[in-house]
Amino acid sequence: MSDISSNSAEERAINASQMKVSDTDVAIDVVGMHKWYGDFHVLRDIDLKVMRGERIVVAGPSGSGKSTLIRCMNRLEEHQQGQIIVNGTELTADLKRIDEVRREVGMVFQHFNLFPHLTILQNLTLAPIWVRGTPQAEAEATAMHYLERVKIPEQANKFPGQLSGGQQQRVAIARSLCMQPKIMLFDEPTSALDPEMVKEVLEVMISLAEEGMTMICVTHEMGFARQVANRVIFMDQGQIIEQNDPENFFSNPQHERTKLFLSQILH
C-alpha cells in the first residue's frame, strides 16, 4: 500500500485533471432511503447524489451499513422507503427495471464470486452472450481485451480455482467490465486478499478510475481513498455521518465518530 499512498502530489494532481466529473449528469440518486432487516433499522435516511465520473469511497466501522448501501444500488437488497434512481431508472419491485439497472451497473464482491465450474473466458463471456446477445466471437475478443487490461490473458482457459486470490479478483473486475457498465460498485474488493495481492487489484482499480469510470467503493484502503476518491463518505449506525473530499476528510475530520475511526485505522 505504501507506494500507492506515497505518490507525489503532482502525480495526483495530474490524475485528478484527467478524471472529469460531470456536475450536471447524475449517475445515482438516493433520496431519503431507509432499509430494515426485520425490525433492525440498517439504513436510515440516506441521501446521496453520485455524479457521472465521480469516484466515491465509503468508509466506516463494520456493521455500519456500507455494504448494504451499495448492494441496494443494484437491488441485491431491497429498500423499504425512499427512492434510489440509477441512470434515470428508479429501482422498484419491477423486475424489468431491476434488470435494466443491473445491465449498466457492474459489481465486484469481497469473495470474488467467480463461477467455479466455468473457465475464466466463459466467466467473462457468459453475461455478454446471454444478456446482451453479443455474438460469441465478439464477446471472446472483448473478454481477451479486458483480461489483457487486468494483465492475465494467459489464464483465459484455466478454472477460477487454479488462480490466486488477486488474480481471481482481477478476473472478477474484468467480468464486470465485459458488460461495459456505466457504474462500478466495489464491495470491499481487497478485504479477502493476502496482503501481497492487494496492490495488483488496487492498480487495476486506479487505472479504471483514471479512465473516468463512475465508481463507488466500500474499502478500508485509505491510501486508495486519498489517491483516487473525489469524495469520502463516512458511515456509522446506518447513517452518513460525514462526507468530504479526501484531503479534508483525512486531515480535518469534523465529527467525533470520524475522528475516533480515523485514529484507529491510521496509526
Next chain:
Amino acid sequence: MSFSFVREQMVDPAPAPVNTAGPIAWARRNLFATPSDSLLTILAIVLLIWAIPPIYGFVMPNFLGGDAVPPGGTVEQCRVETAGACWAYISARMTFFIYGFYPAAEYWRPNLVFALGALLIVPLAIPRVPFKRTNAILFFVVYPVICFYLLNGGVLGMRPVPTEQWGGLLVTLIISLVGIICSIPIGILLALGRQSKLPIIKTLCIMFIELWRAVPLITVLFMASVMLPLFMPQGTTVDKLLRALVGVTLFSSAYLAEVVRGGLQALPRGQYEAASSLGLSYWKSMWFIILPQALKHVIPGIVNSFIALFKDTSLVSIVGIFDLLNTVQAASSDIDWSSPTQAITGYLFAGMVFWVFCFAMSRYSIWMERRLDTGHKG
C-alpha cells in the same frame, strides 16, 4: 555471544525405512494396528473361511468344483439331492425373464429396442464422443416414441401387443428408465419451486413433495391400479402400465426434489448474487450458474435415488405387472422344472441382475463425480 547457522549443502531425499513401506507394513498398519484390530481381522478371516466354500459350491458348476447344474443341464440333474443352483432352469426360461408374455414371434421388436437403447446410451455416457446434443435429443425425445410404437405395434403392419403382455426385464427397464428420465426435470422444477419467493408456487411444491414423500410407494401403486379406475367415468380406461409409470415417476421426483434442494442450499449466496449482478434473468442464472454446480454437488444423492427407484420397480409386481421379479416368481411354480433349488436359483438370478445394473450406475456416478471435479475446487 551470537550464534548463526547457514546450511551449505542441501539434503537429498532418501528412501523411506523398510518397515514403513511394502506389504508387511501395509498389513501391520491396516489389519493389526491394535489388539482389537487384530482380533477383528482374525474373526473376519474365520468368517470368510466358514462362508465362502458353501456359497462357492452352490453357485459354481461341476467343472469349477461346485455342485450347480450349468445351463444346458437337465431337470433330473437339478433334482439330485446334493445339486446346487439350477442354472439350467434359468437358461431354459430366459426368454420369459426377459420378455414376459411378449409373443415369441415378435421378440425382434424388444430386441431392437434394447439394441437402439444401448446404441444411444453408450455414446451419451462417454464424454469424449461428440454430437452430445443430437445424441441427447435422439435418446430423450425420439427414442421413447420409437420404443412405444415398436413395442405396442399397430403401425406399419406390426401386430398390436397390449402392455399386459409386456414383461420381464423389458418392463423393469422401461419403468426405471422412464422414471429416471422424467423425474429429473420434475424434481428440479419442484426443488426450484420450493425455493421460490412466490408464495403460491412455493406452497404447491411443498404440498406436492410432502404428500408424495409421506406415502409408501405400494400405496401409490395400489391407489393407481385399484382406486383410480373407480373415480374415472365409465368406459374410460388408462393403461395399467402407464398408471404405474406415472406413480413411480411422481414418487421419485418428490425424493429427487429434496436431493436437488440440498444442492441448491449448499451453494454460497455469492453465486446467486454474482449471477444477478451481471443481469442474468432467473432462468438463465439457474441454467448456466446455479444448477450445473448444485447438481454436481448432489450426484451421489441423485444416483442413490435412481438406484432406489430401479429396485422399487419390483413393487409393481404387486399390482399385477410382470416385471423381472414377478416373472421369476411366476416361473418358480413351473412343474417342468420343479426341483429343490428352483425358487432359490430364480431369486439369486433376479438379485444378480438387479445388482449388475445398480452397481454399474454406482460406479458410473463415482467416475462422473471425479471427472467433473478436476480443477474446479475453490
